[in-house]
Amino acid sequence: xxxxxxxxxxxxxxxxxxxPVFRQLLGLCPTLAVTAGLKPALTMGGAVAxxxxxxxxxxxxxxxxxxxxxxxxxxxxxxxxxxxxxxxxLAAYMYxxxxxxxxxxxxxxxxxIIICRCEVCASRQSVFTAAADAVGQAAGFTxxxxxxxxxRELLGTGxxxxxxxxxxxWPSWVVMILPPGAFLTFGLLMGLINWFVAYRSRNRxxxxxx
Amino acid sequence: MDYALDIFMIAVSGMLINNFVFYYFVGICPFIGVSRxxxxxxxxxxxxxxxxxxxxxxxxxxxxxxxVPGAPITRWVGxxxxxxxxxxxxxxxxxTYIVYIFVIAGSVQFVEMYxxxxxPRLYRSFGVFLPLITTNCAILFACLTIxxxxxxxxxxxxxxGLGKSLTLAVFGGxxxxxxxxxxxxxxxxxxxxxxxxxxxGAPITLIVxxxxxxxxxxxxxxxxxxxxxxxxx
Numbered sequence: 393x394x395x396x397x398x399x400x401x402x403x404x405x406x407x408x409x410x411x412p413v414f415r416q417l418l419g420l421c422p423t424l425a426v427t428a429g430l431k432p433a434l435t436m437g438g439a440v441a442x443x444x445x446x447x448x449x450x451x452x453x454x455x456x457x458x459x460x461x462x463x464x465x466x467x468x469x470x471x472x473x474x475x476x477x478x479x480x481x482l483a484a485y486m487y488x489x490x491x492x493x494x495x496x497x498x499x500x501x502x503x504x505i506i507i508c509r510c511e512v513c514a515s516r517q518s519v520f521t522a523a524a525d526a527v528g529q530a531a532g533f534t535x536x537x538x539x540x541x542x543x544r545e546l547l548g549t550g551x552x553x554x555x556x557x558x559x560x561x562w563p564s565w566v567v568m569i570l571p572p573g574a575f576l577t578f579g580l581l582m583g584l585i586n587w588f589v590a591y592r593s594r595n596r597x598x599x600x601x602x
Numbered sequence: 603m604d605y606a607l608d609i610f611m612i613a614v615s616g617m618l619i620n621n622f623v624f625y626y627f628v629g630i631c632p633f634i635g636v637s638r639x640x641x642x643x644x645x646x647x648x649x650x651x652x653x654x655x656x657x658x659x660x661x662x663x664x665x666x667x668x669x670v671p672g673a674p675i676t677r678w679v680g681x682x683x684x685x686x687x688x689x690x691x692x693x694x695x696x697x698t699y700i701v702y703i704f705v706i707a708g709s710v711q712f713v714e715m716y717x718x719x720x721x722p723r724l725y726r727s728f729g730v731f732l733p734l735i736t737t738n739c740a741i742l743f744a745c746l747t748i749x750x751x752x753x754x755x756x757x758x759x760x761x762x763g764l765g766k767s768l769t770l771a772v773f774g775g776x777x778x779x780x781x782x783x784x785x786x787x788x789x790x791x792x793x794x795x796x797x798x799x800x801x802x803g804a805p806i807t808l809i810v811x812x813x814x815x816x817x818x819x820x821x822x823x824x825x826x827x828x829x830x831x832x833x834x835x
Contacts, residue, residue, distance in 0.1 A: 417634065417804055421739045424627040468707065472700040480696070495746045498699050502739045504631065571625055572815040579801075579808030587800035 399524035402513070406528025412505045413536035414585050419505040423537060424574040425496050430553050432492050433541035437534030439482070439497060443474045444506050444533075445526040451514040452522035458515060467510045468501065475500045505533060543577050544568045607832060609769050615825050616773040622740050623781040624815040629740030633782055634807055636734075643786035647779025649732055651772065653710055654741050658771030660705045661745035662764055665752050669694045669701070695753050702745045710735050740778055744771050784814060 397405065412418045419440075426436045447470050451458075458466060479497045482490035490497065500506070509529055514522040545551060548568035550558035567573050622628050629650070636646045667675045671693040680689030714732045717725045735741065747770060751762040788810055797806050 417631075420630040420634070421627050424630060465707065468703055469700065472703050476696060476699050479699070495743055495750070498746055499628070499739045499742060501699060501703050502742050567816070570819065571627070572812045572819065574627065575808050575812030575815055579805045579812060582808065583798075583801040583805035586805065587798075590800060 399521045402521065402525040403528035403531075406525065406530075406532045407535060408532065411532040411536055412508075412529050413533060414582050416505075416508075418508055419503045419533060421499060422496050422503065423540065424571075424578060426493060427537055427541040427544055427574060427577075428548070428569040429545050430538060430541045432489065433537040434534065435482075435486070435489050436493060436496065437530070437537050439478045439493075440500060440503065440505070440533055441527075441530035442478055443471060443500055444509060444530050445523060446474045447471050447506055447510060448514040448522040448526040449519055451510045452517060452519045455515045455517075463511070463515060464507070467507055467515075471506050471510075472501050505529060540574070540577050540581060543581070544573055548573060605765075607829065609765060610832075611825055611829055612766055612769045613773040614828065616770050617777040617780065618818070619821040619825055621777045621781055621818050621821075622743065622774050623778055624811070624818040626743060628743040629738055629778055632734060632738060633778075633785060633811070634804055637782050637785040637789055637807070640783060640786045640790065643782040644779070647775070647782050649735060650738060650740060650778055651775025653706075653713055653732070653735050654744050654771045654775040655768060656709045656713060657702075657706050657741050658744050658748055658767050659764070660709060661702055662748055662752070662762070662767040664701060664705065665698070665749055669698060670753055671695075698749055698753070702742060702749075706741050706745070740774070744774055781814070785811065788814075 406412070410416060413420070413423050422436050422440070426432045447467070450470050451467060454466075475498060478500070479490070482493070482497060509525060513525045517525070542552065545553075546558065547565045549564050550556060550560075550562045565573070568577065616622075620626065623630065623633050632646055632650070637643050667673050669676075672690050673694075676692050676694060677686075677689050680692050710732055714725075717732075748762060748767045751760075751766070755761050785807070789807065792806060792810070801809075
């Protein structure tokens with residue numbers, strides 16, 4: 393029909409085929425920094441989802457007023473406003489979590505995922521499409537964070553969401569919750585996903601066009 | 603003496619112990635993206651250090667003189683139309699994020715114009731990296747670190763002055779440069795290696811970065827011992 397994907401397709405595409413972290417390599421700092429435990433990772437995912445959804449909706453509503461040379465400034469200002477709201481909200485209602493996440497909440501402002509989605513999708517599409525796109529990308533981002541955090545927390549402490557799951561003879565690999573573990577887990581997971589994608593497309597080729 | 607020691611400790615810890623890339627994970631995007639060749643990595647590191655110093659200076663000045671409660675300029679402007687006691691309580695710290703991102707975007711723009719006009723050779727060597735720096739989290743992170751040492755600090759003697767702020771920026775940028783140049787050196791060699799196909803590109807870079815981060819973990823705890831050795835010996 394047209395080459396523009398429908399809102400539903402955009403939503404699904406964000407989750408796996410165009411996962412912002414593993415496939416597009418966007419927003420890497422929070423991916424590495426807050427994934428020592430599953431709980432901060434999920435909070436971070438929620439924060440990014442809120443900012444991304446709000447920013448996409450606002451940018452989409454004002455897309456006809458945007459001047460091309462000022463658009464990045466407008467995007468950044470919108471994002472910074474919503475990040476300030478998120479930061480104040482976390483400090484008010486989840487104080488310990490806001491201390492744990494520390495400077496990484498304000499660093500959402502320079503998270504490339506949000507600017508990229510504003511630029512690629514929200515500034516050209518209707519509100520509904522932009523919102524669906526934001527939900528899909530945010531879900532993909534949260535999923536990637538949760539995946540890395542799951543591996544790191546499980547191997548590093550033997551716990552999931554602070555419940556002990558591995559037997560007590562498990563020698564907690566402390567290095568996994570320290571900085572090197574973040575790089576190693578992320579690199580290995582990305583390699584695994586690349587291999588999986590290549591494997592699937594290789595198997596699909598003889599079968600036809602699905 | 604105490605002040606000099608503090609400066610020295612901030613420098614060592616910013617550059618090696620709490621390296622921006624390997625400890626705080628900021629500036630990962632250029633670290634993965636621009637670390638293919640050593641000369642490009644050096645250009646990127648130089649540009650980041652340069653912009654970081656300017657942004658840190660601006661962030662320090664704006665926070666100290668405008669944003670913190672009781673900041674001189676805000677108090678003076680406020681006292682024009684409200685009682686002095688109320689003017690001393692004006693707290694603009696909620697604006698920090700918005701102000702910082704504008705300071706960074708503005709200083710990148712300014713540096714680009716200045717370098718293009720007055721130093722074309724320098725512009726050719728790192729001009730292409732300058733627009734990328736606006737969205738480099740390392741710069742915003744340096745500004746936020748400086749802010750956290752000014753806003754909400756109870757003891758006035760612990761508030762960071764210009765010297766400490768600039769030290770953090772210059773040596774933090776130096777740490778970033780070290781990290782990205784080491785990485786570029788390794789990646790030049792990696793091109794000759796037989797890496798499994800799914801791991802080519804970003805995944806192997808991340809794994810190498812993990813091993814480098816392990817090496818940098820060796821610096822952990824050096825600061826306490828160093829401080830003791832200098833002040834005690």
